Amino acid sequence: MQGARQRPPGRRIGKGPGLQRYSVFALARQARRHHLGWQRAWRDAQPKRAYDVVIVGAGGHGLATAYYLGKNHGITNVAILEKGWLGGGNTGRNTTIIRSNYLQDASAALYEKSRSLYETLSQELNYNVMYSPRGVMMLAQTEGEVRGYRRTAHANSLQGVATEFIGPERVKQLCPIIETKGPRYPVLGALWQPRGGTARHDAVAWGYARACSDMGMDIIQRCEVTGISSENGHVTGVETTRGSIATRKLALVTAGHSSVLAEMAGFRLPIESLPLQALVSEPIKPCMDVVVMANTVHGYMSQSDKGEMVIGGGTDGYNAYTQRGSFHHIEETVRALVETFPIISRLKMLRQWGGIVDMTGDRSPILSTTPVGGIFVNCGWGTGGFKAIPGSGWAMADLLARGAPGPIAGPFGLERFREGRMIDESVAAGVAH
């Protein structure tokens, strides 16, 4: 590690000479100068020949990993390589829901750590990520869901995650536009996490990028990894469209393309890449101040600060890297939400889009060492990666710095698939008889 790049952990972003601090006063100062004085949020770096750590993927997870490497472990001789533009993968394509009301202890620990980091992220990064803890409710519309969410509420009470199971009246009160007495699936209650919410997805990537750049890290965009080299079982570097880069520590943080990178490194992952779609309506005045997820009918919705209804649903069932899903999934989702929120029927769909998500064998993420020494993977976030960005980066940085998983990453290792130690969140859904 280059001593020159050593820095005390936890320095406040923008305090140094490096970076202009953002504030309302700075804005006023700049206004007088027609905003000509604003500096670059991050440098467009040229790749060096070698780095202590190379992170593939400048999405939220990759950038957060880099940020906490610097902040928590003082490692700043780091390159973050991005095939396209930073934050251009699932970070910039998701429905921005943040929650930690998970059933399994391991998941709750990870996502609650993440959520708590979100609470202060804007201040920490000196970049407003617009974390909006407006509350997330997951509707229970069958007896099975009631049982499942009550079970989760019990688990959360021991996990230190603040949730409660609320009745239909409270649901209606918190979100008046929900039809709670629907003929098919009346709302029987909901799992309510008051400190869940949303954030501005691009801002999360940009805020971390700005902080990483400020710490002297190199964010290298339009740089695609084409090969991974190793010697006697340990990584030595990567080949890229902008030359070879040597490193002894390589983190693959490329949601959607994880299997492709693993293939280059010579191992297989328990992952399939599936299209996930979302859509927004035209903007309307505020009418919904919470995030609502309705799993029985497969749809979730929140209203963005611009006023758009942001809508998501399930993934396609087949592998694809096209970033285009099939329209019938949009239909199922919209059908479900029109039934749940009848007033949206006359709104119009402004835009639909798709991303590629990695799905693991148990639908839980992977934060792990790999068969190749020095290569670490962060993947398998499925449809829920955005909420995990800070926690994932925190745990991944820990894993990279120490070479072994800490308490948060521990349960998410690859070995769980061999042992059959699934971290299965879908269990709350089971219904039979």
Added chain:
Amino acid sequence: MAEITVTRRTPGMVLLRGDLSSDALREAASAVAGAPMPERRQASLSGDTGILWMSPDEALILLPEGRAAEAARALSQRLEGVHHLALDLSDARAVFEIEGPWLREVLAKLSPADLHPEALPLLEVRRTRLAQVPAAFWIEAEGRARLICFRSVADYVEGLLRRSVEDGPVGLFA
């Protein structure tokens, strides 16, 4: 739209699974159904009875109401020693008859199948989905179609068909 009618029918139905290409099976089925074994995806009908090709190893035999149970028994006797499965499924299915000039459009609103006369000729059995449930239909003659679905969703399917009729023709094939 009075020009389209939807009527519930209750024929006898026998599910026959086996090697549809074997002579033994073809003869037994024809004998019971009074119609030859149809080719792939075809319906072979004579009056109220007949055979529908459902898959390479599955046929559905249509019979007058109440005749299915004995027919299934008769089939199994004839096919003694031949690997097969013959069961009375009359009560497991619901059958609708749809009559009227633009019935292809009534179905086109509900099924992803191409209802164009060239894509779905007379007496071809199309197994597909109707909105959110499985169904099979065939057009016996322009202006008359039959549709089969599961019994438990008969009300749902009837609702779909009636709403499709109420909302009127599309002007696509008519």
Added chain:
Amino acid sequence: MSRRLETGGLFIDRNAPMGFTFDGKDRGGFGGDTLASALLACGQLVMGRSFKYHRQRGPVSCGAEEPNALVGLGEGGLFEPNARATITPLTEGLRAISQNRWPSLAFDIGAVNAKLSKFLPAGFYYKTFLWPRAFWKHVYEPAIRRSAGLGKPPSQPDADRYEQVNTAADVLIAGGGVAGLAAAMEAGRNGARVILMEQGPRWGGRALIDAPLTGETIDGQPAADWIEMAVDTLETMPNVTMRLHTQVSGVFDHGFALAEERCADAGPAPVRARLWRIRARRIVTAQGAIERPLAFAGNDVPGVMLAGAVRDYAVGYGVAVGERVVVVTAGDDGYRTAIALVEAGLAVPALLDVRRGATGPLVERAQALGIRIEEGRGIAHVSGGQSVTGVSICAQDGPGEVIEEIACDAVAMSGGWSPAVHLWSQAGGKLTWDEGAAMFRPDHARPPTGADGSGFVLPAGGSDGAASTEDALRSGAEAGRLAAEGGVPADLAPPQAAPMPQVWVMPRDAGLALREKMWLDFQNDVKVSDVELAAREGYRSVEHAKRYTTLGMATDQGKLSNIGGLATLGHALGEAIPQVGTTTFRPPWTPIILGSIAGSATGAQFQPVRRTPMQDWHDANGADYEPVGQWRRPYSYPREGEDREAAAQRETRAVREAVGLLDASTLGKIVVKGPDAGRFMDMIYTNMMSNLAVGRCRYGLICNDSGFLMDDGVVARLSEDTWLCHTTTGGAEHIHAHMEEWLQTEWWDWQVYTANLTEQFAQVVVAGPQARKLLDRLGGMDVSREAMPFMSWAEGSLHGFDARVFRISFSGEVSYEVSVRASEGAELWQALLEEGEDLGVTPYGTEAMHILRAEKGYVMIGEESDGTITPQDLNLGWAVSKKKADFIGKRGLTRSHLADPERPRLVGLRSLDGTVIEAGAQVVGPGVTPTGQNATEGRVTSSYHSPTFGHGIAMALIRRGPERLGETVEVTRIGGGRQKAVLVDPVLYDAKGDRLNG
């Protein structure tokens, strides 16, 4: 001020006056008007407020690309926000309101944002609102949300109906202009199945208005005549389907296309809109081109419009957007507008052409009409607030020194035309930059590809860059012919595009003061200076710049702003436009109604409800339902003064003390038959089934190959080669599918057939001490304990019904399951009720069923199991064969975590105070986890109040549970607190089985 001209108006019918209201004021228009043309005719220029600064906005266009003139339409269940006035057909009694203003359109508090605009540049919110933390959620964010958001949300459910229709076509043509019509005729003549769709209310596109201005003819005929001829010809072709008011809104993989037909726009219709789901072998995109605004200071002042729109209003609708209209143009198109206006009797004080030495018929025509043409000139800035009062003109090449001020009340601008490449791009088609024509056009060599890997989208006319009507005709016909033959775009020659200088800012060297007043995105208030700021701050990728400034993210999705934005970014970065690239095009082309996507799947059609043969009785007898999959099963049958829980308690007692009836028709019944059926059954079930004797029943478990429990149920051997498998309700379909999957994909050489008989039979559970007596009364079958011992079955005629009777129990009582053909189920149910009346026969629901099985210690799939549970976890190891060499799940079960002795296992749990423990409660473990959570060592899987024992009973999965009977543990309570409970044997009721076997 805008007004209606005394004469003219191709599209309107002056003999059909129509009344409507705008913001409550009565207005008048004509049939054929759009809401926008009618409002302009009434002198109402300002129609909306912009998104961010709330600046007053008038319409800038005359079509679907309109970013400004968005209004609310209708009332109550018919209210629609954000409707584009420019494409809203005027109808009698239409009620429209303006949006995004308070208290009124003329005076809007939000407009203060405009005053503060220098403090609110692109991305300002990322830089501030950081302290104090809570203020974001409670102060800043609500303020931002209130000031954004455009239209009001509807207050009531939708009163309209929608439907979908599926069809296929050899050739789908998007756009009914000259190119589209020509394509349809060619394809039609070739005998292809053709669908031709036009978003607007009429065929012919721009040619109707533009061709006559230059005396252009089509095939030697006047445009209108040719169009009429084309439409007539197409209408005679049986293989051609034509639709107006229908936008092809999306192109997806494998030739799937989506189109929305606004049926109600054509007049009263049973459905407001119809969503077309089309499978097309080839798709011709002929949606034309979109005119580009010019970026000059004040280009957002109401009255500044696209040149094409200005002449459409004049010629098409007989509307003057102003009395004195200055035209500013980068190409020939401005001349058309100038000519049209002069011919309509309006003044054109100047035509500013940024070019020098332009020639051609249009120029000559304009000169002949005596129009003052200023070459090499542009607009320095526009004067005026609520409307245009004048323009200051300057040299285009320069910083913008004002040469002259010209009084006018409207400005027509033309920055050239961009082909509508949206549909081409949505499915993956690539674009190429045409430097000479200053446009992105479809790259025919890199088209969207279909299932066979060949290009299936063929662009035509303006969508492919064609400039003249003649070229549109030619390219349309060629595309139509190729499409019909299944040709690919590589074989299609791109039409000639008009040369066009690149004029991205006006004047070229404008200073910051001007650039801060040049709007790129009119709705989202994005200015040239904002894009430059984004570039300065390092948001250099086009996607970054777009997202940072919100350029192109408004409801027009950048139709007007994209190119200008790209050019500005490129200029700021010193990169050429093709290097900058474009943002991705996503469906839909223009917004489509969510209701039309839901289609008819609303109300009763939202999702299928599956009904059992006895459902009518349940309905009529006050059943309180719970959804189980698509079934609705009675939870209980509450009587007068009872709630569902009290009813369940009563029903439970009735089964214990007398006899109860349960509708078990939803349980799966799968027949497995064949020479290899026994072998197959032994693979599917964890225990041995091949050695089950004919006439007997056996409880069995099904695991997946991971070793986790999937389903359970009783299997009956019907004959030497036939088994009948009962599954859970949820299992009926997926266990049958599971069996078929293994048969078809792994053991396809085995001679086995399966069939799902679930719906063929109605099945009734008759359970309780009086069950046997009740069946005896029905008569016809010997159900004595000798003739029919526990776990046996018999066939016979029961009370005249052909019945199969299974002596099996899920309650711990003497219990029979009677199975008859579905059509006789209701009669059987009725007979049992009548014969059993004096025996206290009581129908019971799923909750009583749960309580009964829990008292007896029987597990329930989906409660005790959840997809991560093994048979051993539930003490069902006895049902997992040690003898069998293989079965599905055998190897999986040996994996270290599944075989771990520390796993939670099933026990009974009883609270010390006898109260009911909460289902789902966690069993508190010792200490904390490495992440600082309270440790758990198990959970309560199900819990009820037992009327039989008079206290709460529960089942739980607890680490090493069965080894710890008698131990006291703590379980959680929702809302905090803990509860003490003791581990007990889960089998509480009739442990010896005397009643069961009795």
Added chain:
Amino acid sequence: MLILTCPYCGVAADETELSPGGEAHLHRAGPGSEDASVEAYLYHRSNPKGVHFERWRHAYGCGKWFHSARDTATNDVFGTYPAQVTETPQNILEAIAQRRPGWERPQ
């Protein structure tokens, strides 16, 4: 919105008439097999960006399982074939070779 032709009933089925079944040609690791091969069988997937062999069931049709060879990056379909095979048929491999010269099946 894919269209795949069912090799059993010959219907060019709409995606909504099919249910996807994941990677094709997996080898079941039953009793006696190594932990590693069980893990691979249950969880490891090739998940290629490119030519992919996958399983589908004609669920809303004839009910049969079949395989398709599809490019996951473009949704090109090289062909469909019955599920009752252990290897990809030659004609499918030829179709792939023709449209993806130089393609090799990953090990």
